[in-house]
Amino acid sequence: MISVEQAKKLIKEHTIALAPVKLKLQDASEHTLAADIYANFDIPAFRQSSMDGYAIMFDDKEVELELIGEMAAGTGHSITIQKGQTSRIFTGAPLPEGADAVVMQEKIIQTDNKITIRDEKLSVGLNVREKGSEIKSGALAIEKDALLSPAAIGFLAGIGVTEVEVYPMPRVSIIITGNELQQPGLALNFGQVYESNSYSLSAALKKEGVYNIEILTAEDNLETLTKVIESALQNSDLVLLNGGVSVGDYDFVTKAANACGIEQIFHKVKQKPGKPLFFGKKNNQLVFGLPGNPSSVLSCYYNYVLPALKMLSNKENSVVEVNAELTHNYKKPTGLTHFLKGQFANGKATPLNAQESYRLSSFAQANCLICLNEEQEIFNAGGAVKVLLLPN
Numbered sequence: 001m002i003s004v005e006q007a008k009k010l011i012k013e014h015t016i017a018l019a020p021v022k023l024k025l026q027d028a029s030e031h032t033l034a035a036d037i038y039a040n041f042d043i044p045a046f047r048q049s050s051m052d053g054y055a056i057m058f059d060d061k062e063v064e065l066e067l068i069g070e071m072a073a074g075t076g077h078s079i080t081i082q083k084g085q086t087s088r089i090f091t092g093a094p095l096p097e098g099a100d101a102v103v104m105q106e107k108i109i110q111t112d113n114k115i116t117i118r119d120e121k122l123s124v125g126l127n128v129r130e131k132g133s134e135i136k137s138g139a140l141a142i143e144k145d146a147l148l149s150p151a152a153i154g155f156l157a158g159i160g161v162t163e164v165e166v167y168p169m170p171r172v173s174i175i176i177t178g179n180e181l182q183q184p185g186l187a188l189n190f191g192q193v194y195e196s197n198s199y200s201l202s203a204a205l206k207k208e209g210v211y212n213i214e215i216l217t218a219e220d221n222l223e224t225l226t227k228v229i230e231s232a233l234q235n236s237d238l239v240l241l242n243g244g245v246s247v248g249d250y251d252f253v254t255k256a257a258n259a260c261g262i263e264q265i266f267h268k269v270k271q272k273p274g275k276p277l278f279f280g281k282k283n284n285q286l287v288f289g290l291p292g293n294p295s296s297v298l299s300c301y302y303n304y305v306l307p308a309l310k311m312l313s314n315k316e317n318s319v320v321e322v323n324a325e326l327t328h329n330y331k332k333p334t335g336l337t338h339f340l341k342g343q344f345a346n347g348k349a350t351p352l353n354a355q356e357s358y359r360l361s362s363f364a365q366a367n368c369l370i371c372l373n374e375e376q377e378i379f380n381a382g383g384a385v386k387v388l389l390l391p392n
C-alpha cells in the first residue's frame with residue numbers, strides 16, 4: 001500500500017495534457033489557451049468618442065463654434081470640421097476629420113446652432129479613444145496557457161477573434177457497478193440502495209465545465225464489466241469506475257481492468273476513506289477505480305481525480321491546500337491518512353459529525369477536507385492541520 005503523497009505523485013507523473021483542439025470562441029470559455037493569440041486589427045479601428053457631446057478642435061476652446069453636423073455611433077460616413085466649427089457626436093462614434101477633442105454635452109451652452117464651451121479641464125485628446133489604443137494590429141493579445149475567463153472571451157471577441165486553440169475538457173465515462181443499486185425514483189426492494197455516485201460525480205464534473213459525460217452500468221461479473229470498460233475506453237479520456245474495487249467476491253474492477261489492457265499504476269492507498277483506490281492507464285487514458293462508498297468516491301475525487309482532470313486540460317488545480325487550526329481534539333489509529341469532512345472559516349477547521357464513508361450528510365455541509373497525517377494518533381484542539389478547500 002502506498003502513501004497519499006506517493007499516490008498523488010504517481011498520478012502527476014502519468015497524466016499528460018490532451019492534444020489541443022480548435023474551438024469556436026463562444027465554446028471556449030474556461031479552457032486553457034494552447035497558443036498565443038495576436039491581434040489582427042488596430043482596436044479601436046478608428047478614433048472614437050467616449051462621451052455624448054461635441055467634437056472640436058482644441059484650439060477653438062475659447063471661441064463660439066458653428067454646429068455643422070452630427071456623427072452617430074455606427075455611421076458609415078465621416079465629416080470634416082474646419083476652424084470655428086463643431087459637430088454633434090455620440091459615445092462610440094468616429095471623430096470627424098479635424099477634431100482632436102470631445103466636449104461633454106453638459107459642458108456647453110447652445111444658442112440656435114452656436115456652441116460655447118464651458119470646460120476648464122478640456123485638453124487635447126479629452127474624451128477621445130485613439131485608434132489602436134486597446135491593442136495594435138500584430139500585438140500579443142493573450143498568452144498561451146492563460147485561462148479563458150469571461151473577460152478574456154469578451155476581450156477576444158472585441159478584437160475580432162472567432163476561433164481559438166485550447167486544451168479540451170476530457171471526455172469522461174462513469175461506470176457504475178453493484179447489483180444492489182436502484183435508480184432514485186423507483187421503489188427500493190429489500191437489499192437495494194439508491195444509486196447516488198453517478199449523481200455526485202456528474203455534478204462535480206459539470207462544476208468544472210465537463211459536460212461530455214457518459215454513465216454506464218455493469219453488473220457485478222467479470223465478463224460484463226470487462227465489456228463495459230472496453231466500450232468506455234473507445235471514447236473517453238478519463239474512466240471513473242465506482243465500486244467493486246475492494247476484496248469481496250463480487251469485486252472485479254482490478255481483474256477487468258487487467259483484461260482490458262489497462263496498466264495498473266497503483267491499487268490501495270494508506271487513507272480513510274477510499275483505501276482500495278485503483279489507478280491505471282491505457283495509452284494516455286486514465287482509469288480510476290473509486291471505492292464505492294459515496295463518501296469515499298467524493299473524497300478520492302477531490303484528492304486525485306480533480307487534480308488529474310485539471311492536468312488533462314492544462315489547468316491549475318482548484319483544490320487549494322491551506323494550514324488551519326483544529327478546533328476540537330481528535331484521535332485516530334496510526335497507519336492511514338484520514339480525510340475528515342469539515343468546515344473551514346477564519347483559519348480554523350472543525351470536523352463535522354457523520355464521518356463514516358457510507359454517509360454523505362456531513363459531506364453535503366462540508367467546505368473542506370481536514371487531512372490528518374498517517375503517523376499521528378492524537379490531534380489536539382489548537383494544533384495545526386492541513387486542509388483541502390473544496391471548490392465553491
Ligand SMILES: Nc1nc2c(c(=O)[nH]1)N[C@H]1C(S)=C(S)[C@@H](COP(=O)(O)OP(=O)(O)OC[C@H]3O[C@@H](n4cnc5c(N)ncnc54)[C@H](O)[C@@H]3O)O[C@H]1N2
Nearest residue numbers: 178194195196197243244245246251274275291292293296
Ligand atoms: N474485507 C474487507 N472489506 C472491505 C474492505 C477491506 O479492506 N477489506 N475495504 C472497505 C472499504 S474501505 C471500502 S471503501 C469498500 C469499497 O468497496 P468497493 O469499492 O468494492 O465498493 P462496493 O463494495 O461495490 O460498495 C461499497 C459500498 O458503497 C455502496 N455503493 C456502491 N456504488 C454505489 C453507488 N453508485 N451509489 C450509492 N452507493 C454505492 C455499496 O452499496 C456499498 O455499501 O469496501 C470495504 N470492504
Ligand code: MOO
Nearest residue numbers: 273274275296357
Ligand atoms: O475507506 Mo472505505 O472508503 O473506509 O469506506
